[in-house]
Amino acid sequence: MASVFGNALKVSIFGQSHSPAVGVVIDGLPAGFKPDFEALKRFMLRRAPGRSRHATARSEADEPEILSGIVNGATCGAPLAAVIRNTDARPRDYEGIRDIPRPSHADFAAQAKFHGAQDVSGGGHFSGRLTAPLCFAGGLCLQLLEAEGIVIGAHIASIGNASDRPFNPLGEETETLRRLAESDFPVLDSARGEKMQSVIDEAREAGDSVGGVIECIVMGLPAGVGSPMFDGLENRLAAAVFAVPAVKGIEFGSGFAGARLRGSENNDAFYTDGCVVRTETNNHGGILGGISSGMPILFRVAVKPTPSIALPQRSVRLSDKTNVQLTVKGRHDPCIVPRAVPAIEAAAALALYDALLSNEATV
Amino acid sequence: MASVFGNALKVSIFGQSHSPAVGVVIDGLPAGFKPDFEALKRFMLRRAPGRSRHATARSEADEPEILSGIVNGATCGAPLAAVIRNTDARPRDYEGIRDIPRPSHADFAAQAKFHGAQDVSGGGHFSGRLTAPLCFAGGLCLQLLEAEGIVIGAHIASIGNASDRPFNPLGEETETLRRLAESDFPVLDSARGEKMQSVIDEAREAGDSVGGVIECIVMGLPAGVGSPMFDGLENRLAAAVFAVPAVKGIEFGSGFAGARLRGSENNDAFYTDGCVVRTETNNHGGILGGISSGMPILFRVAVKPTPSIALPQRSVRLSDKTNVQLTVKGRHDPCIVPRAVPAIEAAAALALYDALLSNEATV
Amino acid sequence: MASVFGNALKVSIFGQSHSPAVGVVIDGLPAGFKPDFEALKRFMLRRAPGRSRHATARSEADEPEILSGIVNGATCGAPLAAVIRNTDARPRDYEGIRDIPRPSHADFAAQAKFHGAQDVSGGGHFSGRLTAPLCFAGGLCLQLLEAEGIVIGAHIASIGNASDRPFNPLGEETETLRRLAESDFPVLDSARGEKMQSVIDEAREAGDSVGGVIECIVMGLPAGVGSPMFDGLENRLAAAVFAVPAVKGIEFGSGFAGARLRGSENNDAFYTDGCVVRTETNNHGGILGGISSGMPILFRVAVKPTPSIALPQRSVRLSDKTNVQLTVKGRHDPCIVPRAVPAIEAAAALALYDALLSNEATV
């Protein structure tokens, strides 16, 4: 039941890093929706490798083939299925890791669960490759949300100890978000961005990797979407975002910093211009009691450093239970944060569009 | 669909702060399980108010009545339903907040969603009162997990800027966890605990409130439980933990701090004594690829300061859209973190026991 | 996971025949709905025993207590929980059946599943008593459907070999359905009803029981509700209706009789008055491809004869695996069909209101 998400929408993601294909089935999309497939392709390109100097050289066409659900360019109410072929499969590179798990990869946990049956090639179903169908599905939801005036944007908030300026919690210009979406290395402050890229370069040169933080903003979500308790927007967004490999934390609004504050500092006073009600600050990150307040949704996601590094590491040979040294071969991103940005946007879009579709009515 | 949780287990929580009762239905418990109701009562008492100098004076009996699912002291395979009467209901205190929402409470978002139909008394279904049935259900799961050798413990990691020592990521003694479970103010270092309590006292004296962080550890969960993608342990734990009111962030293992590290620093090397495979460090918080690694599960939760403070605040009168000053009446916890500790343990127990029950087999 | 139903609505039913109470939690009702509790009580009274000469003498108050979800007489958006106390509990009557299962009751299957942990008193969770909370939940859905112009009615189509006239597949008058709802023994043709009641009387006098068929009609459901494949109206209605104890079959429209016909006989020609499109006949029972056609929904449900009979029967003593003779004690309905009528209406209302709430939109 690992790979199905949603209430009103059912998104079923499949594939492994080196299986014939990865793909997704989306059940519950409204009929009559005409996706902008060119825009979707541009969105998916943002997560594709080989795009910048920080990404792996493996080239993937990432050309989704629509198998069902679209007639004459529009959704027909039947499940939409799309597959993306894995053209650059190199299963040979990975066979050794079945016996010697790579530190901080899923190899060991998968072995414990599947007792050797798991696909180890390139991480199998745990691979970042699975963010391709996630971005396909999320990219469609982004378009559906945009048609409702809801825009999602994200930037690299920090790489290692180098950080961008944060989003204005009271809102960002749509233009700014569009500019971020077009950038290879989406930051708000380009000078800071240069410094952040240097941190990545240094890690690569050292045969090492580095983590970072992604900040995401959602503009235009009306107040009143979501639910208390288990189906709140925080629960749903978290459940979606942790599907992106390497994510290890999420915080909304002031988050962990807010936990150090007093109520008088962290509370967001309401005010009105006689028409709309807003808050003066946005420490609540646009969500109160699991329900949107009408202020921008704001959350930050911690992405761990890529576990694949060129440096030698200590591991265990499982077959004879001995301690060994391991050097992970192959080319790997020294930092996956830039490529994870669209995946976070996609996960957020899935969660929010599903919340919108399944929002209970009043009589 | 707000208040139902679980895959193999279905936990349905109901009630409002001042409805006749709060309660829970748990469907899918194994038959023949004999709960220790005395231990459950002690567990639930940890979240009850009026227990320490930091909690509200409202006294609640919190005596659950079992309506079904138990025969001769054991689960009979039918859904277990329990209700807890709300004996100290004071609906009058709250009627004003329908028109003037309290900053950083759910009042405004609920009004936007339910258009005035929502129960405003004491926060209605958004109240911390709902953690009583959550603790009932989670307390049963804690016992079921313990029967499998799995123990969950938590402590107050920080209050405002004052902090306890962290859990040893490689594991804590069961005795330490038991001591925490018996404490009114569960900390690992009692001297630091005194300082943390002073921070709460200062906030109360100032008519203010203060937030904090809870750290939770799970010992004994075997490797191989969980799933990749949407149903990973991080996704499930997050989806459960955000059901506890005031939680605004969660991080696993090194979390946000790990996002500042290099891979060579954050990776957890494997080693073996020829028998068991463990990691030298535990920055992964016991979860790799959504699946348990056999190391302790470790996560930290950010709890915002109680939004109810005695200080005057700015808000809006919704009926005529004017800006007003609001003073929240009634007695409120200056810090809910101590009472949230068992709720976090309960949410974690629900998520993990459900993951255990629904863990796929190999043939 | 046995006792939770619904997609947009989550209905969680609990209780055993002799537990302190039976009840239901309904999550996902629209907020602001004001149930007519008097009408609901009248509806529930239709399934209550002791009402006619054909029902058991056990008297049940069946007075539901609302524990949550209602404020000032209207739903507040939080889960609605209701409990009905079991006042006339006589657990002693049943203890013997743990060892000697009653033929065609659930006793033996429950023993095989729960290994003795199951509640045997009065059938435990398998009891017809559980149709009380089902009727509570379904009764609310009936009112919500009626507010949309959708009316559900049912009658006793046959008892043994004596049968009523069938519903007009093209529709019945609302007045007719109202009259059925007010009757102790709902039939369309009262003369035939007398004959059907005689069949029950004869069975009772013989210490025996008798089964029957219930026919249900749904008027006013607009075309376009439902889904193909697994979530079609037939799938949903069947999944709900088989929750009523003793139901062993369901057929839609011409059903099994239609399977004997040719296409030219069974096909329903379309026609129009220039305004509305209807079918000349209704062999499809108002459902095509899992989706409503706008014609009345029509289905028939087979109810087996009550397995509790006064006649001696052959069974097995499980403890020593010997063949024994068993005489079931206690008072039992010689025919539960009349009391099952509102339960079938309730199940249909749950399934259809849920289908309505979760019907996908077009853009």
Place this chain on the structure above:
Amino acid sequence: MASVFGNALKVSIFGQSHSPAVGVVIDGLPAGFKPDFEALKRFMLRRAPGRSRHATARSEADEPEILSGIVNGATCGAPLAAVIRNTDARPRDYEGIRDIPRPSHADFAAQAKFHGAQDVSGGGHFSGRLTAPLCFAGGLCLQLLEAEGIVIGAHIASIGNASDRPFNPLGEETETLRRLAESDFPVLDSARGEKMQSVIDEAREAGDSVGGVIECIVMGLPAGVGSPMFDGLENRLAAAVFAVPAVKGIEFGSGFAGARLRGSENNDAFYTDGCVVRTETNNHGGILGGISSGMPILFRVAVKPTPSIALPQRSVRLSDKTNVQLTVKGRHDPCIVPRAVPAIEAAAALALYDALLSNEATV
């Protein structure tokens, strides 16, 4: 949400009659299972058209391509995705039916739901073509069940008014079931089968079609699988079986005939040989209280006559709301019952294997 089935298993079916492909994603299969793909192919061939003189001439390769979830011939724990290309697509044949719905097809209901966005070619997602991925998924479940000693068989119980002998409710030989599985026209009595085939021939010659009944038996399912109320075996089987197009009724054991009996006739007495407990008769169809009794599961399914007939029919032109005469073009099965047999077995296998995987344990 139409096309996703299962609790422990999640089966997501996609595709339309003339989309590039149909297919299925199966999430939750146990890892390490080695499907017999040759046997699967033979099973799928049973539903393929063009196989006997009663089926359409359209030839479909029906060669499933596995896209993910299989490594070295065994399931790897990741979702198994398979696609079957639609090679013989002829979208032109169908465009007219968007405006003039075919009687007793889903065309009109789909138009009401999707407002013209639906795929009309060949019935779109409502097509019998979708039983190909259903048979793929169900065929795998049949193999998994068989490994547990559980065998499912089905035969054509009747075509029009001509009928086969029924299954022996106390059980059939495995050899008999194997023979049925190998037959183009699976019946128990071949002489009766000849008569049944004549009924089909006559209908074809008349430009008409004919319906029938399929009887299904499940041998070897142990007692104790299933659940009371909404998740009983009857509920699950019905919810799965109504996914097969043209199914309009289902009955278990004595079903509708049992509803005419007295309890003393319909009850199934228990007996034992001192070892196993069985029932003397099997009017309960192997299910009591939603749970298996250990006796064979027996159910019968009503299949309506193929709505596509060569004879002229009355319909409506939706665009100008006028009454018109319609002649459905193209080649169609005069009777789909033979091809529906494996689809019913597949649906039953899905439902039962899912029930087996999600059967609650006792402690």
